[in-house]
Amino acid sequence: MKKFVFACYVLVATALLLCFTQCKKEPVCDMVLHVHKTVTGLDTADALHHCFVQVGLEDNYADFAKAEGYTDQNGVFTHTFKYEALLDISAVYDSTYYVYNYDENHEVTDSTLVRDYFVGSGRVKLEPGETVEQYILVTSAQ
Numbered sequence: 001m002k003k004f005v006f007a008c009y010v011l012v013a014t015a016l017l018l019c020f021t022q023c024k025k026e027p028v029c030d031m032v033l034h035v036h037k038t039v040t041g042l043d044t045a046d047a048l049h050h051c052f053v054q055v056g057l058e059d060n061y062a063d064f065a066k067a068e069g070y071t072d073q074n075g076v077f078t079h080t081f082k083y084e085a086l087l088d089i090s091a092v093y094d095s096t097y098y099v100y101n102y103d104e105n106h107e108v109t110d111s112t113l114v115r116d117y118f119v120g121s122g123r124v125k126l127e128p129g130e131t132v133e134q135y136i137l138v139t140s141a142q
Contacts, residue, residue: 027129029081031055035071035091037118038137047075048118048138051093055079055124058088084126091136093118117141 033053037046049071056066065087067079095116101109120138 026082029084029126029128030131031067031079031081031124031126032131032133033071033077033089033091033124034133034135035075035077035093035120036135036137037093038139047071048091048093049073049075050095051075051077051091051118051138053077053136054090056085056087057090061087081126084128086123086125089122089124089134089136091118091120091122091138093138 033055035048035051035053037048051071052068053071054066054068064082065085067081069077069079071077093116097114097116098111099114100111103109117140118138119141120136122134122136124132124134126132
């Protein structure tokens with residue numbers, strides 16, 4: 001009988017221990033960057049899609065404090081970081097294309113090679129458990 005009571009005690013204690021303990025998840029830091037082209041430095045007319053973004057530029061940053069990639073169709077780049085930090089941001093948009101001139105018969109008369117090159121930078125402060133939104137304005141670097 002003592003073995004049965006002891007086994008029940010151990011079973012109940014184990015069940016209570018499992019019910020009241022839970023794994024604590026470390027709060028992550030979500031970052032949302034909006035990249036916009038600007039002419040005056042104040043306007044945010046056009047969101048830049050396919051703009052290359054680097055976060056955590058310094059060599060002394062750990063790998064978990066760095067991210068890079070391209071903005072989506074809405075000019076947005078998102079990333080989730082493990083720890084809070086203050087990180088530098090760089091955004092570069094480089095596109096080369098032809099502009100064609102047509103005559104009244106809709107035939108190409110000549111073409112011009114055009115290069116759009118925009119750069120911008122900023123800084124983001126990541127907060128644990130929060131989504132931080134940052135706007136980066138890029139201007140022409142030509």
